[in-house]
Amino acid sequence: MSNIEEYGEQTFENIKNVNEYGEDFWYARDLQEILHYKRFDKFLNVISKAKEACSNSQQNPEDHFSQVGRMVQIGSGAMREIDDMMLSRYACYLIVQNADPQKEVVALGQTYFAVQTRKQELQDEFDHLDEDRKRLAIRNELKEHNKSLQEAAKLAGVETNFDYATFQNHGYRGLYGELDAKAIHARKGLKKSHKILDHMGSTELAANLFRATQTDEKLRRENVQGKQLANQIHYEVGSKVRKTIEELGGTMPENLPTPEKSIKQIEREHQKKLTDK
Template structure:
């Protein structure tokens, strides 16, 4: 018989209808409603915890990017399982939501869990759009990290004007400057272009940035002119690959909702889930 912290399954298959009992009745003694990560792993059809931790780590990264306290939602803990002390997490409802939305959609258990948890989203969109929004937040955060790393590499290799160096990468990838690209996509010049990119475009820019840093370090490229040329060359390589593989120019990719609004909606979902948890304990 499952203990009060285990998730409930019926013959190994969970329906959307019985997810209410899975996610609503697992409060612990101190009043913090949580679900053990390893139990969620089993419910979502995962067999290997290290593999499932990739979903948890993505969820933690997104939570941090929203400036929502990670420790309040992902509490590290230890459990005795099969007479062995085992690493685990206590996940809040919101943590379960983020983790599930970052799990393998090809698993039928994940698809059902996503459908159940998505009903708590503050702004109702299609499940596919919600998954894409969460992926965009993750990629946008990764892009910011890689940009900082590239800036550090460029400084070490004697860049004089980082803005010109940065623009060279856009010239290679898009065959136009940052401002020209904003005008083409209808984005205000004061807005951040990256905040409107879809997942495909964010991924292309992450690849451009990481490969530029790799090229600069590997070839020990020095000085403003050579650095700009390297960045432009890498950008053009990425551009040519996208056109060759998908027959689509990167400047023609459609824009998405401002990532700041997406984050704001997700923060509201977090607040809504906290309210639901408080009500369920009364």
């Protein structure tokens, strides 16, 4: 990620707020300043275009643009109320799409809010999936991230198949309280040919996905060299994920139930439904 991309994301994250329902929102005057509009009345013209685009998208602008009074500190240290607006993520997305494209920060805002809006859409879609579809979705994502993790490990010096198996076991031991792949396999009562990840529920898969992505990023970010250090980092990341689960009062991954159906069975059933249509 380039410096300018980091600047853009940090900038829009820094002015983000969260309401009492846990929903993200931004104040219009904060966004005006970030997008380098000197006058609020000029920025209101951009907001007006964004509202029109909102209506044209069959959305109710009142759900995304809320007029509010806001207390701010003035030069003397006293407080006074000013007119402002609370903007949803989607409202911000429409605003940056209608803002001055010549401004570099506007382009950054377009990227930021497009990505964040899509993330929320995917999360909403995911929340409506049943357990089988959640397992499929996370398992497929984990497959892709494991490829990236393997590449990062190789760059760190984890080269042979034996080295990589050892590396993976360090991650499992950290996350599963010292249980390695063989012990997890046995605990789940799996056959030798079964893949552990194909016999996990969505919660257990999500914990392993987090372990994999965070290890991948740390290996690359710190340019880790040496397989022993890579193994240590994988173990530490797994342990931290386990610690987080414990602090949240969650069930340890080794104590989560093993689903009756494997991922392979679910895939076959879904494929059959498609061919029967």
